[in-house]
Amino acid sequence: MAVTSPRSGRLPWGRIAGWAVLVVVMIVTLFPFYWMLRTSFSSTRSLAAGATDLLPVDFTLGAYRRVLGLSSTAEAVAEGGSSGTVSFWLFLRNSIVVATVTTAGQVFFSAMAAYAFARMRWPGRDAVFMLFLTALMVPPIFTTLPNFILIKDLGLLNTYLGIVLPHLLMTPFAVFFLRQFFLGVNASLEEAARIDGAGHVRIFFRIILPVNKAPIATLAILTYITSWNDYFWPLLVGKDESVRVLTVALGIFRSQTPQGSPDWAGLMAATLFAALPMIILFTMLGRRVIDSIGYTGVK
Amino acid sequence: MTSDTVHAAPRRTEAASRGAPPRRRGRRLGDLPIALAFVLPAALGFVLFYLWPTLRAFYLSLTQYNVLTPPRFIGLDNYERLLGDHLFWNALVVTAEYVVINIGVQTVMSVLLAVLMHRLTRSMFVRGVVLLPFLVANVVVALVWFWMLDYQLGIVNQGLEWLGVDRLAFFGESELAIPTIALVNTWRHVGYTALLIFAGLQMIPSSVYEAAAIDGAGEWRIFWRVTLPLLRPVMALVMVLTVIGSFQVFDTVAVTTGGGPINATRVIYYYIYDLAFTRFHFGYAAALSSVLFVLLAGVAYLQLRLSRAGESDLKGS
Numbered sequence: 346m347a348v349t350s351p352r353s354g355r356l357p358w359g360r361i362a363g364w365a366v367l368v369v370v371m372i373v374t375l376f377p378f379y380w381m382l383r384t385s386f387s388s389t390r391s392l393a394a395g396a397t398d399l400l401p402v403d404f405t406l407g408a409y410r411r412v413l414g415l416s417s418t419a420e421a422v423a424e425g426g427s428s429g430t431v432s433f434w435l436f437l438r439n440s441i442v443v444a445t446v447t448t449a450g451q452v453f454f455s456a457m458a459a460y461a462f463a464r465m466r467w468p469g470r471d472a473v474f475m476l477f478l479t480a481l482m483v484p485p486i487f488t489t490l491p492n493f494i495l496i497k498d499l500g501l502l503n504t505y506l507g508i509v510l511p512h513l514l515m516t517p518f519a520v521f522f523l524r525q526f527f528l529g530v531n532a533s534l535e536e537a538a539r540i541d542g543a544g545h546v547r548i549f550f551r552i553i554l555p556v557n558k559a560p561i562a563t564l565a566i567l568t569y570i571t572s573w574n575d576y577f578w579p580l581l582v583g584k585d586e587s588v589r590v591l592t593v594a595l596g597i598f599r600s601q602t603p604q605g606s607p608d609w610a611g612l613m614a615a616t617l618f619a620a621l622p623m624i625i626l627f628t629m630l631g632r633r634v635i636d637s638i639g640y641t642g643v644k
Numbered sequence: 645m646t647s648d649t650v651h652a653a654p655r656r657t658e659a660a661s662r663g664a665p666p667r668r669r670g671r672r673l674g675d676l677p678i679a680l681a682f683v684l685p686a687a688l689g690f691v692l693f694y695l696w697p698t699l700r701a702f703y704l705s706l707t708q709y710n711v712l713t714p715p716r717f718i719g720l721d722n723y724e725r726l727l728g729d730h731l732f733w734n735a736l737v738v739t740a741e742y743v744v745i746n747i748g749v750q751t752v753m754s755v756l757l758a759v760l761m762h763r764l765t766r767s768m769f770v771r772g773v774v775l776l777p778f779l780v781a782n783v784v785v786a787l788v789w790f791w792m793l794d795y796q797l798g799i800v801n802q803g804l805e806w807l808g809v810d811r812l813a814f815f816g817e818s819e820l821a822i823p824t825i826a827l828v829n830t831w832r833h834v835g836y837t838a839l840l841i842f843a844g845l846q847m848i849p850s851s852v853y854e855a856a857a858i859d860g861a862g863e864w865r866i867f868w869r870v871t872l873p874l875l876r877p878v879m880a881l882v883m884v885l886t887v888i889g890s891f892q893v894f895d896t897v898a899v900t901t902g903g904g905p906i907n908a909t910r911v912i913y914y915y916i917y918d919l920a921f922t923r924f925h926f927g928y929a930a931a932l933s934s935v936l937f938v939l940l941a942g943v944a945y946l947q948l949r950l951s952r953a954g955e956s957d958l959k960g961s
Contacts (some may be wrong), residue, residue, distance in 0.1 A: 359863060363764050370757060371773045374835065377788045378776070382792065396797045397806075458686035465682070466674035470862060473683070480694040484892060484911055484940050487933045491697035491704065494711065514689025545678050574781035576895045581921065592783045596899045599787060609791055611841055616787045620780040627772070627779050634779070635771050638839040 365600065373630060378624075385614035389425030392609055408614035412598075426608045433618050435586065436594040440622075443508050443579070443590055444572040450513040452565050458515060459523035460549050474524070480517040485577075493581050503585035511578065519564055520526065526560040527553060563637040566630060591619040650771060705931035710924040722931035732932065734907055735915040738822060742911060743890045745826035750886065751836050755879075758841035759867060771842075774835030782832065782895035789828045790815065790900050815900050818908035825896050839888055844878030845871070880951035884944050891940060912936055 384392070385408050386401035395402035407424040410416035414432035421430075461467070462474045494513050501507030530553060537547050554561065576592040583589060589597070598615050602608045627634055646871040705722055707715035726732050761770060765909060777785060792798050793814040801811045814824040852874065856866050894913040903918065910918070912932070920929035 360764065363760050366756070367760055367764065367770065370648075371770065372771055373831070374777060377785075377792060377831075381788050381794055392797055397802045415710060454685040454689065457682045457695065461679040461682035465679040467676040467679040468673065470679070473687075476695075477686075477690055480690065480698075482941060482944075483694065483698055483936055484888070484933070485894065486916055487812065487937050488694060488697040488699050490916075490930055490933060491700040492693055492925060494700075494926070495692070495697070497711070511689075511693040514693075515686035515770065517690075517694070518819045520686060545682070549682075570779055574779075574783075576781065576783050576898070577917075580898075592781045592895075595781075595783050595787060599790075599899055607794075609794075609797065612787060613791060616784050619742075620784045623781075624776070627776065631772050634766055635768060635839065638836060638843070 367436070381613045381617045381620075384610055385617050387392065387610050388605075389606075389608050389610040390423075392425075405610075408608075408610035409618070411608075411611045412615045412618060424610070425606065426611045431594070431598060431615075433591070433594065433615055436589055436591045437618070437622070439505075439583075439588055440573060440590040440592075440619075442505055443588075444569050446505070447509045447512050447572040448565050448568045450560060451516060451519055451568055454513075455515045455519035456523050456527075456554065457549070457566075458520050459527050460545075460553055462520070463524045463527035464530070464548075464553070465545065474520075477515075477517050477520055481521070489578065489581070496582050502582050503588055504583075505588055508579050508583045508588060512572070516568075519568065522564055523557070523560065525561070526557050530556055562633065566634055566637055569626070570623060570634075595619055645777070657742075701930050702934060704927050707927040707930075709927040709930075711926055712924075715927060718927070722928050723935075725928065726931060726935065731907065731910065731915060733918075734791060735910055735912045738907075738909060739891060739893070739911045739913075741822050742826050743887065745823055746830055746890045747883075749827065750830045750834050751831070751838055751883070754837035754841055757834065757838035757874075758845055759871060761842055762845040763839070763863070775839060776835070777832045778836040780832075783899050784834045785828060786899045789824075789831070791877040793824065815904060818905050821901055821905060821909045825893070825900065826838055829890075829893065829896055831885070833889075835888070837854045837882060840882050840885075841875065841878060844875055844882075847878075848874050871908055876951060880948060883951070884947050887943060887947065888940055891936070 382401070383401050386404055386406070388405045389404040390406060391403035405424065407416060407420065407426070411421045411424070411426045412431060412433050414430050416426075418430070419625070458477075462470060488511075495499075496502060496507045496510065499507075501510065533549055534552055534556070538552055543551065574592065575590075576596070579590045579593050580596065584593060584597075595615055599607075599612060602612060704715060705721060706717060708718050708721075709715035757774065761774075789799055793800050793812075795801060795811060795813045795816060798814075800814075812820060814820050848871070852870055853866065856870050861869065892913055893911050894917065897909050897911055897914045898917070901909045903914050913936075916932050916936070918930045919925045919932065
């Protein structure tokens with residue numbers, strides 16, 4: 346609508362209106378993050394009195410101390426927290442373990458398969474690949490129920506392995522995505538290596554992986570984010586505190602906070618704590634993450 | 645080896661889309677032994693966590709199963725029961741309402757946003773900001789908005805009061821809960837969707853725009869006559885992805901309303917979860933997820949047919 350003004354007079358009104366819309370969108374996007382920050386440094390007891398204050402109400406680090414298990418019960422209750430103790434450090438560790446192992450395994454094993462599909466000749470190759478692809482059509486919930494039963498039967502409930510296993514060895518998307526890039530590797534590179542006596546293992550590690558650094562990094566970033574943010578599967582198989590990841594911990598923290606007067610500051614401190622690693626990752630890798638969205642779009 | 649490379653990833657694929665490089669020893673088995681070794685881990689993952697559970701889920705949908713005792717085959721009873729289950733129909737209606745609001749608002753806003761970015765700026769900062777909500781978890785987004793929309797202390801209701809409007813129980817009132825959840829998730833996804841569309845816009849050659857400008861077309865006309873038609877194949881794919889994703893709403897419901905008030909937000913995913921993991925009706929839950937499976941496949945097929953996704957208007961010109 347905004348950029349649509351048909352003719353430009355003296356001032357480029359269309360552009361100004363367009364920018365106005367963009368700025369509004371950016372404010373609406375960023376404000377909740379600011380509000381999370383502002384609330385997390387407030388005292389829950391005082392929030393009611395200063396509900397519209399733009400700065401933290403009664404500035405305190407108490408919410409973070411509560412969430413990270415550093416404050417005594419009396420201290421926590423005084424600021425409107427609950428008397429139970431939690432330590433989000435533990436959940437942070439669990440999230441890091443789960444996301445890292447999932448990403449490393451999935452990208453590596455999917456790359457191996459993608460290499461076999463893209464650069465080797467063997468009977469049945471295309472049929473097997475098509476079969477892999479059909480799995481893209483299956484909605485996750487459909488396989489989740491039997492997968493839960495399998496993990497339970499294997500005795501892997503409430504273990505790291507149980508949480509990571511379903512996505513550790515492949516996802517159809519990862520294989521498909523990497524194969525597209527491996528297909529494009531210049532065959533002469535491979536031929537040269539083969540003349541030098543290199544086998545497939547060597548070619549895979551020395552040529553295919555290095556040459557495809559960019560798409561592999563893209564896939565790894567996307568996988569890490571997806572894994573970090575996943576809630577449904579870890580909720581089913583990893584509720585136990587020893588393996589509980591941040592998203593599940595947030596849900597439980599929220600359900601434990603008293604209904605009448607929730608510990609908003611504590612909840613926002615926990616929420617920000619859970620979101621922060623992704624925000625840091627994003628500021629470090631900004632451009633690459635943004636480009637990766639374009640990559641997946643044209644898949 | 646030809647048809648499955650249609651939606652090839654960008655740039656470098658044309659060189660070798662014919663597949664594997666020719667090998668000298670052209671025996672029938674080719675690289676079979678080493679290929680099997682390379683495919684083995686992924687194949688194991690595929691069979692254990694995709695193929696086998698898919699077949700098993702269909703089978704379970706024909707059984708009565710509470711996880712503790714072995715499944716008992718009961719034929720199509722679960723499906724028959726579905727037809728008379730008002731919670732199932734309720735879940736369908738609620739989910740449909742969610743999808744319509746979510747996708748409707750999200751599509752319009754993301755096209756607008758993508759076009760604005762395309763015409764105004766190449767700034768990575770702007771793109772980064774709009775993408776930010778997508779990078780944090782659904783659970784995080786749900787909780788922030790749960791706080792901001794709180795009836796007593798939420799900043800939004802404070803604002804409404806300041807404007808002299810009555811406060812709203814966004815998550816607490818039956819008619820408001822689904823639109824609220826739909827819009828919260830729109831907030832998370834709109835930037836991501838806009839960037840997908842933006843990538844599509846960048847594939848439209850600038851000569852097209854120059855030609856339109858020479859013809860004296862204004863921005864409004866260019867948008868309707870040039871941009872939108874040329875964007876159709878990308879939009880079709882984006883729509884399929886977002887609609888299918890939208891049907892699977894769960895996280896936001898689980899941490900905010902828990903299906904309430906009185907089933908008003910008991911979406912299909914949540915209902916399946918509830919049946920399986922709090923009531924242990926695994927067979928019945930599997931039947932429900934089979935229906936969802938068929939439903940989603942149908943939706944995707946219809947969308948692709950309707951939008952003729954495979955064709956691009958660019959090829960003719």
